[in-house]
Amino acid sequence: MKPFRLEVELKTPVVLGSRPLRLEGLLWHCLYLNYGCPDTAREKLHDYLQFNGRFFHASSCAFFVRKELHIAEDFLKGNAWNIDPKEVIKKPSRAAPIKEVIARDRSTVGAMRQEDLHEDLIAPFGKRKPYKKLELLGGKYRIRMNQWKAYWAESLVFHGVGNGGAIASLMEFYLASIGVNASIGFGTIGRVRAMPERKDYSIVDPNRDLARPIPLDSDYQLRNPEKLLIEDALLMPPFRGEQGEPCYLPERIRTIYDDTSALDGA
Incomplete structure (x- = not known):
C-alpha cells in the first residue's frame, strides 16, 4: 500500500455537516452499494486502505485552491488592504490572493403538507381574488425554509495510504454527489483522480495541519495541539x-493549495 492523493472534481457547491467528509466513510458507502452488506463493506475497507490497529490512514476532505487566483480588480477599488489599484494593474502579483474558501447561502424548501396549500391560505387558480401573502420569515412556514452554507472549489482533496486507483474507480462509479442534501443537487461530483x-x-x-480525527493518546506530533478541538469521534x-472516543479533530474547512503538488516531497 502506497501514499496517494485523491482529487474529486466538484460540479456544484457542497454542503458539509458539523464535521468534514472523510475518505474511509465515502469508500465504505461505495463498498456497501457494491456488496449490499454493511459488515462486508467494513471488512473490505482493509483491502483498500492501510489500517494501523485503531483507524485507517485516510484523511478528511480539503478544498483545492489555486494560489494564482486573485481578488477581482473592482474589489480593490478604494485602496482595499492598502493596495493601490494602479499598482495592481502594473504588478498583478500584488493583488490579494484568495486564501480561504467562501460559503454562499443556499435555500431549500422542506416537505410541504396538505394543509399548506389550503384555500384559506392560497387562493387556487381560477378564483378572482388575490393570493394571500405567506409569512416565510416567521410562523409555521419558517421551519420549511432551510438555509445552508454551500462551499465551492475546483475539487475536494483527500489523502490516504492504500490502493488509490481502485478507490478512485469505485467513487467515480458509485458516487454522483456527496455531502449534506446530495440528493437535491448539492455536492455533484465529476472526475475522480488518484495520484x-x-x-x-x-x-x-x-500544511502541517491535522487531516483527520485521531485519539488523544496517539503518538503523532501535532502542531499546537492545545488549539485543536477535542470531542468524541467514531474512528470506523x-x-x-x-x-466514540476523545479525539483531536481537524478543522472543518481546510484548504490545499496547488503549489503543494503530488510528489513534491514537502
Whole structure:
C-alpha cells in the first residue's frame, strides 16, 4: 500500500455537516452499494486502505485552491488592504490572493403538507381574488425554509495510504454527489483522480495541519495541539451505533493549495 492523493472534481457547491467528509466513510458507502452488506463493506475497507490497529490512514476532505487566483480588480477599488489599484494593474502579483474558501447561502424548501396549500391560505387558480401573502420569515412556514452554507472549489482533496486507483474507480462509479442534501443537487461530483505521493499526508497534511480525527493518546506530533478541538469521534465507518472516543479533530474547512503538488516531497 502506497501514499496517494485523491482529487474529486466538484460540479456544484457542497454542503458539509458539523464535521468534514472523510475518505474511509465515502469508500465504505461505495463498498456497501457494491456488496449490499454493511459488515462486508467494513471488512473490505482493509483491502483498500492501510489500517494501523485503531483507524485507517485516510484523511478528511480539503478544498483545492489555486494560489494564482486573485481578488477581482473592482474589489480593490478604494485602496482595499492598502493596495493601490494602479499598482495592481502594473504588478498583478500584488493583488490579494484568495486564501480561504467562501460559503454562499443556499435555500431549500422542506416537505410541504396538505394543509399548506389550503384555500384559506392560497387562493387556487381560477378564483378572482388575490393570493394571500405567506409569512416565510416567521410562523409555521419558517421551519420549511432551510438555509445552508454551500462551499465551492475546483475539487475536494483527500489523502490516504492504500490502493488509490481502485478507490478512485469505485467513487467515480458509485458516487454522483456527496455531502449534506446530495440528493437535491448539492455536492455533484465529476472526475475522480488518484495520484501518488512520496509521504503519508493522511494524518497531518502538507500544511502541517491535522487531516483527520485521531485519539488523544496517539503518538503523532501535532502542531499546537492545545488549539485543536477535542470531542468524541467514531474512528470506523459507518460512523453510527458505536461509542466514540476523545479525539483531536481537524478543522472543518481546510484548504490545499496547488503549489503543494503530488510528489513534491514537502
